[in-house]
Amino acid sequence: MEQITSENLQEKTAEATKSRINILIENIRKxxxxxxxxxxxxxxxxxxxxxxxxxxxxxxxKTSLARALAGSIDxxxxxxxxxxxxxxxxxxxxxxxxxxPQDIIGFTRIDxxxxxxxxxxxxxxxxxxxxxEINLLTPKTQGSFFxxxxxxxxxxxxxxxxxPSPFFIIATMNLEGAHLFPLPAPQLDRxxxxxxxxxxGFEDERSIVNQHSRSDGWQTFESVLKGxxxxxxxxxxxxxxxxxxxxxxxxxxxxxxxxxPYILNGASPRAGVKLSRLARALSLVRGLNxxxxxxxxxxxxxxxxxxxxxxxxxxxxxxxxxxxxxSITVGR
Numbered sequence: 001m002e003q004i005t006s007e008n009l010q011e012k013t014a015e016a017t018k019s020r021i022n023i024l025i026e027n028i029r030k031x032x033x034x035x036x037x038x039x040x041x042x043x044x045x046x047x048x049x050x051x052x053x054x055x056x057x058x059x060x061x062k063t064s065l066a067r068a069l070a071g072s073i074d075x076x077x078x079x080x081x082x083x084x085x086x087x088x089x090x091x092x093x094x095x096x097x098x099x100x101p102q103d104i105i106g107f108t109r110i111d112x113x114x115x116x117x118x119x120x121x122x123x124x125x126x127x128x129x130x131x132x133e134i135n136l137l138t139p140k141t142q143g144s145f146f147x148x149x150x151x152x153x154x155x156x157x158x159x160x161x162x163x164p165s166p167f168f169i170i171a172t173m174n175l176e177g178a179h180l181f182p183l184p185a186p187q188l189d190r191x192x193x194x195x196x197x198x199x200x201g202f203e204d205e206r207s208i209v210n211q212h213s214r215s216d217g218w219q220t221f222e223s224v225l226k227g228x229x230x231x232x233x234x235x236x237x238x239x240x241x242x243x244x245x246x247x248x249x250x251x252x253x254x255x256x257x258x259x260x261p262y263i264l265n266g267a268s269p270r271a272g273v274k275l276s277r278l279a280r281a282l283s284l285v286r287g288l289n290x291x292x293x294x295x296x297x298x299x300x301x302x303x304x305x306x307x308x309x310x311x312x313x314x315x316x317x318x319x320x321x322x323x324x325x326x327s328i329t330v331g332r
Contacts, residue, residue: 003225014240017233020225027224028068032061033207038195040285041302042069042170047233048281050192050274051149051169053306061197062172063132065211068221069170075227078127081162085119087299089227091126095136097179101144105154118247119156124148127164127227131171135180142187143170149190166230185265187310192274193299194306233284240280241290245331249293250275253300256324257307262314267307276305293330300325 009174025039045052046069047261075089093104101318104123124144134142148154152163171191250272258266278299279291286295305317314320 012288013236014284015287017236017284020229021285023224024072027072027221028065031218031221032064032068033200033204034061034065034197035098039199040282041193041195041299044278044281044285045192046166046168047230047284048192048237048277049166049234050278051190052173053171053173053188053191053194054176054197055173055194055306056087056197057175057199063130065197066128066132066170066172070130071221072223073128073225073227073230074223075127075166078164078227080168081164085121085125085161087164088123088126090128090130091123092130092132095124095131095133097136097138099137099141101141102156104141104144105148106156108157108159118160119159119161121161124154125161125163127168128165129167129169131169133174134171135173135183138181139184140183142183146190149187166227166234185307189268189270189308191306192278193302195302212249233281235281236284237277239289240283242280243291244275246279246291246296249296249328249330250279251313251327252328253296254304257304258319260320260324262311262320263308264311265309267304271304271307275299278303295327 012107021043024043025036027035028039029036042052042065054065056062070090073089075087078087080087095097102122104119105124108117108119109118111118123203131145144154148163148167150171152165152167153160155161173183254267254272254275256270257263257271260266275296279296282295282299283289283291301318301321302320308317308321310317310320
């Protein structure tokens with residue numbers, strides 16, 4: 001009989017997690033064509049408690065992807081951290097230039113009958129929040145996400161309200177268009193990863209047309225996971241091993257962005273924290289109970305590119321970052 005140790009128990013748990021996550025991935029890909037690798041990144045970010053930017057041009061399926069991910073997870077049995085506030089499993093914020101902070105986080109009003117103050121929650125009170133076209137928001141309204149993304153709380157007129165667990169924001173961002181407002185650096189730094197779905201090749205685009213030209217494409221779509229599983233996986237991340245040599249590798253790679261002659265503003269220490277946690281989450285997604293150097297190297301560009309500002313005419317951030325990570329070696 002096989003001897004049960006903490007190591008092989010963790011390995012079996014990680015393998016079981018990978019199997020469940022593959023079910024989630026295949027369910028999403030039933031209704032939206034998306035690269036499996038990028039979907040792994042998004043799911044890892046969600047498990048890690050981070051948030052995701054989908055930065056692309058119009059019409060590549062950003063909103064459909066968010067809808068499929070949200071619809072694949074049943075959060076109906078999760079309890080609200082505040083008994084007075086009902087938490088929605090999913091909410092969508094369609095961003096426009098005239099949206100105000102209270103349209104997102106909520107506001108307090110006076111009840112006309114008894115004169116009591118009543119809090120009207122905003123769409124931020126959900127397990128899964130789709131913020132569609134976030135860079136259409138004015139800087140003032142973009143600021144309403146700061147506390148929610150960092151502390152999982154919002155403050156309205158001096159009172160603080162807790163947001164639920166799991167809590168996940170996926171924001172779509174257009175790269176071209178009128179009336180766009182750049183996201184401030186502190187907000188970009190709060191997103192764990194930025195992913196571009198990209199323009200598909202001919203065969204993939206043909207599959208998209210065949211799949212999405214049918215009116216009944218979503219009729220049989222349903223959830224395949226419970227929200228409780230996400231919370232369990234979130235707690236498992238701390239048990240994924242990351243050796244000190246790999247922590248040093250992350251720190252050197254992040255610090256190198258502040259010393260590079262082509263980068264105006266480098267990544268903050270928060271970037272290293274997010275990259276470490278994301279690497280452990282992606283390891284879990286792939287059925288590993290430890291982080292490898294290759295996983296860190298693979299995640300470095302999508303986890304850091306939105307956190308830096310390059311100098312004028314210095315080149316593309318992803319190329320600069322690729323050169324940086326290729327020049328750094330891992331310890332023994």
